[in-house]
Amino acid sequence: MTKTIYKKPELLAPAGTLEKLKTAIHYGADAVYIGGNDYGLRKRAGNFSFEDMAEGVAFAHERNAKVYVAANMITHQNDEKGAGDFFRQVRDLGIDAVIVSDPALMQICASEAPGLDIHLSTQQSAVNYETLNFWQEAGLTRCVLGREVSMQEIKEIRANTSIEIEAFIHGAMCISYSGRCTLSNHMANRDANRGGCCQSCRWHYGLFELPSLEQKIMVGAGEPGIKEPFSMSAVDMGMLDYIPEIIEAGIDSLKIEGRMKSIHYISTVVNVYRKAIDSFLEDPEHYQIKQEWSDELWKIAQRELSTGFYYDEPSEKEQLFGKRRRRPEYSFIGEVLDYDPDTAIATVQQRNNFKVGETIEFYGPGMRNHQEILDKMWDDTGEEIEVAPHAMQIVTMKVSQPVAKHDMLRKHLK
Numbered sequence: 584m585t586k587t588i589y590k591k592p593e594l595l596a597p598a599g600t601l602e603k604l605k606t607a608i609h610y611g612a613d614a615v616y617i618g619g620n621d622y623g624l625r626k627r628a629g630n631f632s633f634e635d636m637a638e639g640v641a642f643a644h645e646r647n648a649k650v651y652v653a654a655n656m657i658t659h660q661n662d663e664k665g666a667g668d669f670f671r672q673v674r675d676l677g678i679d680a681v682i683v684s685d686p687a688l689m690q691i692c693a694s695e696a697p698g699l700d701i702h703l704s705t706q707q708s709a710v711n712y713e714t715l716n717f718w719q720e721a722g723l724t725r726c727v728l729g730r731e732v733s734m735q736e737i738k739e740i741r742a743n744t745s746i747e748i749e750a751f752i753h754g755a756m757c758i759s760y761s762g763r764c765t766l767s768n769h770m771a772n773r774d775a776n777r778g779g780c781c782q783s784c785r786w787h788y789g790l791f792e793l794p795s796l797e798q799k800i801m802v803g804a805g806e807p808g809i810k811e812p813f814s815m816s817a818v819d820m821g822m823l824d825y826i827p828e829i830i831e832a833g834i835d836s837l838k839i840e841g842r843m844k845s846i847h848y849i850s851t852v853v854n855v856y857r858k859a860i861d862s863f864l865e866d867p868e869h870y871q872i873k874q875e876w877s878d879e880l881w882k883i884a885q886r887e888l889s890t891g892f893y894y895d896e897p898s899e900k901e902q903l904f905g906k907r908r909r910r911p912e913y914s915f916i917g918e919v920l921d922y923d924p925d926t927a928i929a930t931v932q933q934r935n936n937f938k939v940g941e942t943i944e945f946y947g948p949g950m951r952n953h954q955e956i957l958d959k960m961w962d963d964t965g966e967e968i969e970v971a972p973h974a975m976q977i978v979t980m981k982v983s984q985p986v987a988k989h990d991m992l993r994k995h996l997k
Contacts, residue, residue: 587867589830589831589863589864589867590830590833590835591860591864592829592830592834592835592836592837592860593613593614593649593835593836593837594611594612594613594614594837594839594853594856594857594860595612595613595614595615595616595651595749595836595837595838595839596608596612596614596615596616596839596849596852596853597615597616597754597839597840597841597842597844597849598615598616598617598639598650598842598849599617599618599630599842599843599844600631601631601635601638601639602846603615603842603844603846603849604617604639604642604643604650605639605642606846606849606850606989607849607850607853608642608643608646608648609850609948609989610849610850610853610854610857610948611853611854611856611857611858611948611949612648612853612857613648613649614643614648614649614650614651614679614836615639615643615648615649615650615651616650616651616652616653616682616838616842617630617631617636617639617650617651617652617653617842618630618631618652618653618842619631619633619636619652619654619669619673620632621654621665621666621669622654622655622656622658622662622666622669622688631652633672633676636650636652636673636676636678637676637677640676640677640678641677644677649679649680650677650678650679651678651679651680651681651682651702652673652678652680652681652682653681653682653704653842654666654669654670654681654682654683654688654692655682655683655684655685655704655706656684656685656688657684657685657706658685658687658688663685663687663688663691666688666691666692666695667691667694667695667696668695670691670692670695670696670699671695671696673696673699674696674698674699678699679700680699680700680701680702680724680725681699681700681701681702682702682703682704682727683701683702683703683704684703684704684705684706684707689701689721689723693722700724700725701722701723701724702723702724702725702726702727702747702749703718703723703725703726703727704727705727705728705729705730705751707729708729708731709726709727709728709729710728710729710731710732710736711736711740712739712740712742712743712744714726715740715744715746715748716743716744716746718746719744719745719746723746724746724747725746725747725748725749725835725836726746726747726748726749727749727750727751727838728740728748728749728750730751730756730757730820730891730892731892732750732892733892733893733894734825734828734829734832734893734894737750737832737834738832738833741832741833741834747835747836748833748834748835748836749834749835749836749837749838750829750834750836750837750838751820751838751839751840751891752820752822752829752837752838752839752856753819753820753821753822753823753839753840753852753856754819754820754839754840754841754844754852755817755819755820755840755841755886756817756818756819756820756889756891757784757817758784758815758816758817759784764780764784766783766784766815770783771783784814784815784816785814785815785816785903786814787814788814788815814902814903815902816886816902816903817889817897817901817902817903818886818887818888818889818901818902818903819885819886819887819888819889820840820888820889820890820891821880821888821889821890822890822893823855823856823859823872823876823877823880824872824877825890825893826856826859826860826863826872827863827867827870830860830863830864837856837860839852839853839856845884845915846915846918846991847883847915847934847991847993848883848884848885850946850991851879851880851882851883851946851991852880852883854879854946854948854949854950855876855879855880855950857948858876858949858950859872859876875950876950879950881911881912882911882912882913882993883911883913884911885911886903887903889901911996912995912996913944913993913994913995913996914935914993914994914996915934915935915991915992915993916933916934916935916936916937916943916992916993916994917931917932917933917934917935917937917971917991917992918931918932918934918989918990918991918992919931919945919986919987919988919989919990919991919992920932920977920988921988922982922985922986922987922988924985926981927981927982927983927985928979928980928981928982929979929980929981929982929986930977930978930979931977931978931979931980931992932975932976932977933971933973933974933975933976933977933978934974934975936970936971936972937957937970937971937992937994938957938969938970938971939957939958939959939960939968939969939970940956940957941956941957941994942954942955942956942957942994942995943955943956943957943992943993943994944992944993944994944995945982945984945986945990945991945992946990946991946993947986947987947989947990947991951990953983953984955982955983955984957980958980958981959980959981960978960979960980961978961979961980962976962977962978963976963977963978963979
């Protein structure tokens with residue numbers, strides 16, 4: 584029997600800061616996407632200066648990873664000023680591609696920074712192969728599909744185009760079509776399509792039934808508002824259970840959303856999907872999803888998960904109403920800065936409060952993890968302490984099993 588050989592897809596992770604870029608790559612990302620100080624859609628993310636880009640590119644390329652820059656804003660008059668110089672600098676720094684949605688910026692990039700690959704942003708709503716072929720003829724090398732595309736449509740698209748295909752597999756879902764929204768403009772005077780989204784879809788709204796004129800006369804102020812707050816907010820996407828079909832469909836790049844997420848989130852999600860992808864490619868015929876991978880994903884802060892538009896159109900069950908149906912049970916508490924195998928002493932940078940006597944979990948790339956009760960720890964002067972309450976505090980502790988630099992620590996929330 585002939586064994587099917589599948590193309591290994593790229594695992595693409597978000598990187599809102601230089602620290603997140605390094606974390607994503609350390610935990611297994613093949614590529615990261617970042618934002619510069621201009622032309623992107625995340626003004627509040629920790630966007631990259633050109634100096635940070637240079638450091639990030641060097642770090643990534645030394646580890647055979649790629650870096651893409653999101654320049655996917657919709658330009659109004661004069662927003663495009665300076666774009667040529669921006670794209671030239673990005674190209675000369677060694678950035679592997681830019682992610683663009685506005686044709687004006689594409690044209691400027693192609694003419695002013697030849698040699699820099701251009702990827703189509705999901706903001707352009709590419710949802711059929713004719714559209715992908717159009718952008719390929721225009722010189723683009725990859726299209727990020729609109730999140731409204733089904734799995735069956737992806738298979739048909741793949742069969743009818745040779746351009747690279749990128750699709751989201753995990754993270755937040757925008758309630759608007761392909762992220763094009765004007766709610767934020769009207770409610771907070773912040774343009775979501777130029778990087779200023781205030782996430783007004785995630786606010787709580789009162790839902791009222793308007794009374795008739797006769798009812799108003801009879802009851803005065805009308806009916807009270809429904810106690811359950813109305814929300815236009817979608818649950819998150821999670822496609823861990825469908826990795827085989829995603830790879831079989833021929834998607835070239837599997838994208839995780841979340842440039843504003845923490846290093847705890849990025850390290851955990853990348854770690855899990857890296858393990859799932861590699862396990863399937865290693866032995867497709869005997870691949871099985873493991874419950875421990877799914878459990879790992881629920882150790883981070885996120886909303887409930889669904890498959891988005893991949894299999895069925897989302898219903899009210901894929902909307903957030905009332906109390907959360909599932910909450911994370913762990914809190915991120917630190918990162919390992921160093922480990923001495925001779926003394927079994929780990930040096931840790933604190934990120935959240937923890938204390939002696941608590942059960943803590945160490946985890947690292949490759950889904951390494953172990954739990955132990957924290958027995959003793961010392962501050963940076965060598966004084967024994969019971970609690971590490973200060974943000975970014977450096978402490979040392981004896982551990983029962985080997986750990987490594989950049990391993991993370993979390994604790995169970997009781």
